[in-house]
Amino acid sequence: MGESILYLIFVLGMLGSATAAIFVRTPIHSLLLLIMTYFNTAGLFLVWGAEFLAMALLIIYIGAVAVLFLFVVMMLDIDQRKTKFKFSRYTGFSCVLALIMFVELVIIVLPWKTWEKAIDVIALPIPEMLTNANAIGNCLYTQYFYIFQLSGLIFLIAMVGAILLTKRERHSIKQNTKQQISGKPSETLEMVKVPFHEGIDI
Amino acid sequence: MSHLLVLIPSIYLFCLGLFGIYHRKHNLILVLLSIEIMLLGINVNFVGFSCLLKDLDGQIFSFFILATSAAEIAIGLALIVLYYRSRGSIYLDTMNQIKE
Numbered sequence: 001m002g003e004s005i006l007y008l009i010f011v012l013g014m015l016g017s018a019t020a021a022i023f024v025r026t027p028i029h030s031l032l033l034l035i036m037t038y039f040n041t042a043g044l045f046l047v048w049g050a051e052f053l054a055m056a057l058l059i060i061y062i063g064a065v066a067v068l069f070l071f072v073v074m075m076l077d078i079d080q081r082k083t084k085f086k087f088s089r090y091t092g093f094s095c096v097l098a099l100i101m102f103v104e105l106v107i108i109v110l111p112w113k114t115w116e117k118a119i120d121v122i123a124l125p126i127p128e129m130l131t132n133a134n135a136i137g138n139c140l141y142t143q144y145f146y147i148f149q150l151s152g153l154i155f156l157i158a159m160v161g162a163i164l165l166t167k168r169e170r171h172s173i174k175q176n177t178k179q180q181i182s183g184k185p186s187e188t189l190e191m192v193k194v195p196f197h198e199g200i201d202i
Numbered sequence: 203m204s205h206l207l208v209l210i211p212s213i214y215l216f217c218l219g220l221f222g223i224y225h226r227k228h229n230l231i232l233v234l235l236s237i238e239i240m241l242l243g244i245n246v247n248f249v250g251f252s253c254l255l256k257d258l259d260g261q262i263f264s265f266f267i268l269a270t271s272a273a274e275i276a277i278g279l280a281l282i283v284l285y286y287r288s289r290g291s292i293y294l295d296t297m298n299q300i301k302e
């Protein structure tokens with residue numbers, strides 16, 4: 001009973017804030033509503049018993065992705081004012097497209113009964129005695145180890161790509177590597193004999 | 203718990219993102235945001251069925267989707283910053299140099 005009440009709260013919060021994020025007119029409000037959507041989805045995952053993914057969603061999406069979005073919105077000097085809702089031909093087109101997609105999927109899903117038989121063919125049954133993070137780690141580091149490493153590689157490529165794309169050459173403080181390497185100690189250093197108890201004048 | 207309780211919110215989020223891509227096309231950042239909402243719908247679907255069938259595979263697949271979408275957003279935002287630097291705006295309506 002309590003679980004279904006929590007489910008209702010989180011699902012309604014998720015759908016409501018996602019809808020508002022699409023329809024609100026300022027980009028910054030739209031991003032803050034997206035963060036609200038992520039919070040509600042993390043709660044929904046907790047209700048469904050996926051604690052690890054709920055926390056990963058909080059850390060990755062709210063901690064990294066949403067902040068990256070906010071950073072870009074604030075850094076770019078774009079028009080932050082409310083844009084007037086214009087009913088262009090694309091608005092009608094997108095309404096029709098999304099509605100057709102929604103109705104089609106609902107029509108497919110409503111009489112769908114195959115999932116009840118899928119219980120017989122599950123690949124990785126959730127272990128009873130382990131916590132969620134423990135169970136995920138057990139198969140992520142054994143069965144899915146290479147795919148896990150590949151996702152790390154994807155992150156590396158994304159990081160290198162993002163840095164290379166946005167890097168700017170600054171000519172004013174450019175260092176001359178050749179001059180640095182070919183320099184000799186005698187050009188910059190001077191060896192001085194210091195007399196005892198007298199010191200030197202600089 | 204019925205499968206519809208998982209599928210209907212997931213389908214709704216997916217179609218909402220699809221709608222948002224065309225609806226918010228005057229701002230490139232919001233198009234990326236709509237793609238994020240679509241990916242969230244897919245994740246909800248995977249995790250919900252993982253709970254429904256007591257199968258851990260859905261959560262692992264959802265984890266990989268999370269990783270890939272984070273990388274995709276990093277690249278996408280870098281491209282937006284690059285485009286803004288060369289053109290001074292990120293409006294999709296003005297991206298038609300090849301046509302002119």
